[in-house]
Amino acid sequence: xxxxxxxxxxxDEQGIAIYSKSPDDAMFQQLALSYSKENTKMYQGxxxxxxxxxxxxxxxxxxxxxxxxVPGGMxxxxxxxxxxxxxxxxxxxxxxxxxxxLPKYWEQxxxxxxxxxxxx
Numbered sequence: 001x002x003x004x005x006x007x008x009x010x011x012d013e014q015g016i017a018i019y020s021k022s023p024d025d026a027m028f029q030q031l032a033l034s035y036s037k038e039n040t041k042m043y044q045g046x047x048x049x050x051x052x053x054x055x056x057x058x059x060x061x062x063x064x065x066x067x068x069x070v071p072g073g074m075x076x077x078x079x080x081x082x083x084x085x086x087x088x089x090x091x092x093x094x095x096x097x098x099x100x101x102l103p104k105y106w107e108q109x110x111x112x113x114x115x116x117x118x119x120x
Contacts (some may be wrong), residue, residue, distance in 0.1 A: 001095040002037075003043045003047035006088040010064030010073040018074035018090065020065035022079065032087055032120050037113040044046030048093035064088070 007028035011022035022028060038040045042060035057067075064070060078084040091105055 001091040001092050002052070002055065002057075003042045003060070003092055004067075004090050005033045005035050005042070005061045006064045006067060006075075006090065007061065008064060008076050008079050008086070010070040010076050012065045012069065015069055015071065017066060017068050021063070023081075024085065026065075027085065029089065029099035031085065031116070033059060033120050035087075035089060035112045035116045038115045039108055041108065043110075046089075051077055051093050 007025075009020035012018055032096060036059055039060065042045050045057045045060055046055065047060075048055060064073070064075065070076075075086045075100045077086055078086045095106065
């Protein structure tokens with residue numbers, strides 16, 4: 001897990017971790033920022049320091065392929081084949097949080113979700 005909004009492309013021609021700009025890169029960045037700006041910990045960019053000390057996401061967003069390369073991912077497939085604008089929202093450093101922690105996740109992401117929906 002992590003705390004970041006990831007946007008296309010998740011893959012690049014060379015198969016390495018490098019920025020892979022889509023034709024709608026500016027729109028994807030806007031969508032990702034609309035979410036991350038409302039989540040203070042995410043927006044700060046280094047949410048999982050204890051687990052991933054070198055991980056840094058400026059303003060809580062990242063181009064998927066720049067973070068790590070995912071060939072054949074659903075996010076890219078949907079964008080290329082159905083014109084669906086999809087982002088991946090990583091909600092926390094712990095992949096499987098305990099049930100009693102879920103209300104905290106809701107509070108941290110409620111405003112982000114509402115702002116994201118307003119982008120429609």
